Amino acid sequence: MTAHSINRIKFPTAWWALLRQxxxxxxxxxxxxxxxxxxxxxxxxxxxxxxxxIWQAISELLGDPATGTIKLTSTSVPAQWSPSLLAPYHARNYRDALLRMSRYKQLCSPERLHIAEEGETCTIQIGWPYFEQPAPPLLVYITMVTLLELGQQGTGYRLNARLVELTHPIPAGKVEVLKEFFGCEMKFGAPHNRLTLNSSDLDRPFRSYNAELLEILIPALEDSLDKQLHNNSITESVKWIVKKNLPAGRPDIHSIANELGMSDRTLQRRLTEEGTSFKQLLTESRREQARTFLSDPSLDIKEVAFLLGYEDQNSFYRAFRLWEGDTPSNWRSEQQMNSIIPPIN
Structure with a gap:
């Protein structure tokens, strides 16, 4: 098994029907x-x-990504949805729906949802761990709109988000339609694509709750997910989750296994089968993130250490010397010089 094999999905046929409409x-x-x-x-x-x-092509054919998003999502009806979306729609409440969405979305899409509740807020960070290029804005919009629309259709209430953060710059399209839909501030050029909700909305019961249908859908979805996890590498998934959790402190195998929906022992066994370990992936993730953060001149060394989950700057210095054989400051200066001075042939 290779990390590449997990980066293969089937494009949902429902989207083709929506586009024809x-x-x-x-x-x-x-x-x-x-x-x-x-x-x-x-x-x-x-x-x-x-x-x-595909999504970039759809965006160009639609013209304006913001307006196109509303057109696509408003055209969609539950009868056209795939089982991986039907299960969240028929969940017990909004929280249950979001968790099911996060779990089963990986059956038909390469994006991953990282959900975190703290106090009065619930943040959903969206990432694509198998490709470093930015996702087309239309795809980001649709993912976020779908997450909020799921709550609105399920509960029957008009729900407003608290904040929408997007990594791309302000688009030329009619962003007002999105602001009206989300009912909150939108930030462009942010570090992450992230939707922040009100935690109080998560306990709202779904009027579409259907226990009998879930008894039919869930076993089939779990079986498909289990087959996918066993046929594909989870190395990249583990690294992506680790990277997202680093600023909150050093992630442990228990929390990562929990997000993947498996036991600690199962995760350890799967990683061993793929010739790696959780400790090794943690180190690789920190090293990769360190290089990324240090390439950003707006971040000072202390901030980089914090973003990597180190308790103090000295611990980060020692680790970085082991990785690169140099201090973070010297490494950053050398990288900046290399980007300015062209190589001599």
Missing amino acids: LGIEPFDVLRKAQLPLSILTEPAEITTPNYFS
């Missing part, structure tokens, strides 16, 4: 994305770059 032919999408038309006729699996190309 808006007058956009799937063939035109695939042509613009420069992908084979066989994706429509065969149960083909695509990678995250392919997935991004």
Whole structure:
């Protein structure tokens, strides 16, 4: 098994039907994305770059990503949804729905949802761990709108978010339609794509709760998820979760296993089968994040140490010397010089 194998998903067929309702032919999408038309006729699996190309093509055909998002999501009805979305829709309450969405979304999409509750807020951070390029804005919008729309349709209430944070700059489109939908401030150029909700909304019961249907859907979804986890590498998933949890302190294997929905022992066994360990992945994640953070001149060394989960700056210095054979300051200066002075042929 390789880390590459987990980065393959099937594009949900429901989206093709929605696009046709808006007058956009799937063939035109695939042509613009420069992908084979066989994706429509065969149960083909695509990678995250392919997935991004499809959504970028859809965005260009729709014209304005913000308005296009509202069109796509308002056109969607539960009858067209996949089982991985139907299960959250028929959950007991909004919290249960979000947790089910986070768990089963990986069956049909390469993005991952990291949910954290603290006090009066619940933050949902969205990431794509298998591709370093930014996701198309349309895809980010749709993911966030779907998360809030899930709560609104399930509870029957108009729910407002507390904050929407987006990594891309302010778009030229009609962002007002999104602000009106979310009912809150939107920040562009943020470090992460993140939706912040009111924790008080999470306990709202779903009028669409259907225990009998869940008894049918959940075993099938769990079986599919179990097969996927056993057929694919979880190394990259573990590293992505570790990186997102580093600023809160050093993550332990128990918390990571819990997010993956498995026991500590099962996670240890799976990592051993893939020739690695949790300790090794923690070190790799910290090293990779350290290089990324140090490449940002706006972050000082103390901030980098904090973002990596170190209790003090000296601990970070010692670790970085072991990784790179140099101090963080010297390494950063050398990288900056290399980016300015062209190499001599």
